[in-house]
Amino acid sequence: MSKDQSPLDLAIVGNTLQVHPSSISSDHPSQEQSLLEPYARFRSQPFDALQELGLHVTGTGWRSYDKIIGRDIFYPGFSDNMKSMVMRQEKLRLRISELAQKRVEVEIHEGLLGPKGLEGEEQEHRTRRLARRRQIETELHDVAESWTDKMICKMDSKVFIRGAYYFATQLLTRAYHQGIHVSSQEVLQLRTVAEKAAVKKQSMIFLPCHRSHVDYVSLQLVCYRLGLALPTVVAGDNLNFPVIGPFLQHAGAMWIRRSFGDDQLYTTLVQSYLDTLLQEGYNVECFVEGGRSRTGKLLQPKFGILSFLLDGVLSGRVEDALVVPVSTQYDKVIEVDSYISELLGQPKPKEDLFQFLSASNVLSLKLGRVDVRFHEPWSMRGFIDQQRTRLVRSPSIESMYDAALKRKILTTLGYKVLKEINDVSVVMPTALVGTVLLTLRGRGVGKSELVRRVNWLSERVRAQGGRVAHFAESTTEVVIDKALTVLGPKLVGRVEGLPEATFYAEDRFQLSFYRNMTIHLFVSQALVCAALYTKVKWGGGPESQRMAYTELANYVLFLSQLFRAEFIYPTESLGETLDNTLRGLEQDGVILTFRNNLVSNEIEFVELHPDERASGRENFDFYCFLIWPFIEASWLGVVSLFMLVAPQHHPDNEAWLEYKTVQDRAQLLGKTLYHQGDLSYFEAVNKEALKNSFTRAEDEGIITVTRSRDAKVSPKVKMDFEWxxxxxxxxxxxADGKLWDLCERISQSRREGKNRRDGTTVRTRVLGLADLVGRDLFDDAVMDAEGQASRVRRRRSIQTRAQL
Structure with missing residues (x-):
């Protein structure tokens, strides 16, 4: 493949810092340069390995981590100093005082602290209340201090972090044998910004995407090796299990609960800790998606911790902070096997030491490389001021701490970060190969055709402004061979004994994880081609497959709304995005547009380009194959809503059903439809896609969901009467009514072919299966109601006997 003159990449491989050609191709190849000697292996070179470990422990040369850019960290007493600063936060002290006063008010109301509001109230009562309030404040202060100690990262030992860096690098680079790669231009820019931020005592907020537990390890290693102050990593306390939890906490992790509930003290404590970090200029890292993506593409933003960070600057408690969106990409993600199990309905395993050690077994594998890319940092204060100018139209509105306005700014912040993560993401060779294998019509593909399509896809990625991971001096054939080796025979099979090496997708579900790493670049094209496919699927000549622009635009709008929880869309308006997409597809020879030259030169019709027809629609099909699994999942999600219709003559037609059980049964329905030939893609039954479909149904008012503040009480769901x-x-x-019309609307763009049957008989069977599964749901609801009534009667009987 060709290369370009863009800045070189740096690769951290063990103790080696290497220079590579840029991730964006060029015609001027560069030689790799090894700047440091690699780590010795204990088995083959035990003396050298022990010597290198000693260099880390003693802090020789760059390993000392003494001249870092940013606030001083890893010194004795760091934790005590941090805890003291947190406990001195004005917001925390006011919250403790407020909660103590509320408790005193309750005790007064209960008559525990004397009557309230009487004239001539005795001094004794006032003294008791004041003493009680101080007692509660002291108790709350002790609780907050204890929670703080468990929460904060404990960067107290430089010897520890040197050893931790060595240990983590050894483990990570044994698994990812090609190392961690970063862009030299981005790193130089980051260091320059970090130096200026350190002078101003400003924090850098690293906001990476989240696909693996390796994400935070890789970013910490990059920061350590490049001399940047390690960020405090916001992490869920589910990872705080014996041995590993304390190790991570001393390496930079701060532990927070997975859910805060209504705990006002804990919520304020988290805010106070983050305020302290930002006020003092300590770097912070959190994942804008919340949890790890199980599907390979970016998730919608989660606004919990992001809200705390924004609030610190928005309220004025923090002057400013710099936001750094980060993309972390992998040739192969360690946890993908477990992700697939979860998506197919298996419960998520609890994090513990056993799970960690089990995952460590893969460290002997060769999983390729990790690419860490940094977007240009930008000011949080500048962003807020820009949004205020855009959103606050009336100059008389002075307050920036308006709840509705804050929500708008927070939402814009979340999606801005996700877009910029996508902007700097690198498409890995495994993603290219996986995407090609899942977007071809045949059972398999020959090596020469695979090379041709990978080259084509690489050019399409670049044309969309994306980046392709560098290939050094390797040919495309060599790169593909390496990618196939990393993916392994369980994902990509090879047919032996043929004149040409022929490959096929062995595990389409797992390969979809890698295909989804590229889909963000082509969402607009995929939506347009899926809309046009509603005409193309019926066959005939060019004129019979021609589609009016207004019809095309309406269906693209419908699909974009359908997938608003699935994809991160361009920031332009739909009309502008559509016109740009049509223009690009026409330039690529995929479609042809017909304009009204007599009046306004507006597009009137769209059809397939003659060249695309001549080539067997391979490029048009590519875009359709990208979106078809998601269309199938949405169709399944709507079909599964028919389960919410009570069976005829059922004793409880108005029953509320367990929401989680309904989603589980929807997945069971999907598996049945797939194996009976009514669903084309098995990945359409994944629980994340179904959850998104149910969320959309709730937003549209198709279903009603009731949720309790008590986490132990499961949400309930029922169908809205109008639907x-x-x-x-x-x-x-x-097969009639608003719900079926929605099914049919989605079905217009579903893939036709030998893998799926259609017709009236199929409608009857599909609805019959939904009804069958739904009947079990309602029977279970009745049994649960009877069981609950029985428990109530039994409890009342016991109470009656006790009274007697």
């Missing part, structure tokens, strides 16, 4: 399908005289569900 309720009808039954015929025999009690069978009828």
């Amino acid at each position: 309720m399908p009808s039954r015929d005289a025999e009690g069978k569900l009828v």
Whole structure:
């Protein structure tokens, strides 16, 4: 593949810092340069390995981590100093005082501290209340101090962090044998910004995407090796298990609960800790998506911790902080096997030492490399001021701490960060190969065709402004061979004994994880091609497959709304994005547009380009193959809502159903439809896609969901009356009404072919299966209600006997 003159990449491989050609191709190849000797292996060179470990422990040369850019960290007493600063936060002290006063008010109301509001109230009562309030404040202060000690990262020992760096690098680079790669231009820019931020005592807020537990390890290693102050990493306390938890906490992790509930003290404590970090200029890292993506593409933003960080600057408690979106990409993600199990309905395993050690078994594998890319840092204060100018139209509005306005700014912040993560992401060779294998019509593909399509896809990525991981001096064939080796035979099979090496997707579900790493670049093209496919699928000549622009635009709008929880869209308006997409597809020879040259030169019709027809629609099909699994998942999500229709003559037609159970049964329905040939893609049954579909149904008012503040009480769901399908005289569900119309609307762009049957018989069978699964749901609801009533009667009987 060709290369370009863009800045070189740096690769951290063990103790080696290497220079590579840029991730964006060029015609001027560069030689790799090894700047440091690699780590010795204990088995083959025990003396050298022990000597290198000693260099880290004693802090020889760059390993000392003494001349870092940023606030001083890893010194004795760091934790005590941090805890003291947190406990002195004005916001925390006011909250403790407020909660103590509220408790005193409750005790007064309960008559525990004397009557309230009487004239001539005795001094004794006032003294008791004041003493009680001080006692509660002291108790709350002790609780907050204890929580703080458990929460904060404990960067107290430089010897520890040197050893931790050595240990983590050894483990990580044994798994990812090609090392951690970063862009030299981005790193130089980051260091320059970090130096200026250190002078101003400003924090850098690293906001990476989250696909693996390796994410925070790799970023910490990059910061350590490049001399940047390690960020405090916001992490869920599910990882705080014996041995590993304390290790991570002393390496930079801060532990927070997975859910805060209504605990006002804990919420304020987290805010106070983050305020302290930002006020003092300590770097922070948190994941804008919240949890790890199980599907390979970016998740929608989670606003919990992001809200705390924004609030610190928005309220004025923090002057400013610098935001650094970060992309971390992998040739192969260690946890993908477990992700697939979770997506297929298996419960998520609890994090513990056993799970960690089990995961460590893969460290002997060769998983390729990790790419860490940094977007240009920008000012949080500048962003807020820009949003205030855009959102606050009336100059008389002075307050920036308006709840509605804050929500708008927070939402914009989340999606801005996600877009910039996508902007700097690198498409890995495994993602290229996986995408090609899942977007071809045949059972398999020959080596020469695979090379041709990978080259084509690489050019398409660059044309969309994306980046392709560098290939050094390797040919495309060599790069593909390496990618196939990393993916392994469990994901990509090879047919032996043929004249040409022929490969096929062995595990399409798992390969979809890597395909989804590229889909963000082509969402607009995929939506347009899926819309046009509603005409193309019926066959015939060019004129019969021609689509009016207004019809195309309406269906693209429909699909974009359908997938608003799935994809991160361009920031331009839909009309502007659509016109740009059509222009690009026409330039690429995929489609042809017909304009009204007599009036306004507006597009009137769209059809397939003659060249695309001549080539067998391979490029048009590529975009359709990208989006078809998501269309199938949305169709399944709507079909599964027919389960919420009560069976005829059921004793409780108005029953509320367990929301989680409904989603689980929807997945079971999907598996049945797939194996019976009514669903084309098995990945359409993944629980994340179904969850998004149910969320959309709730937003649209198709279903109603009730949730309790008590986490132990499961949410319940029922169908909205206006969307309720009808039954015929025999009690069978009828393919009619608003819900079925929505199914049919989605189905217009579903993939046709030999893998799926269609027709009236299929409608009857699909609805029959949904009805069958739904009947079990309602029977379970009745049994639960009877069981609950029985428990109530039994409890009342016991109470009656006790009174007697």
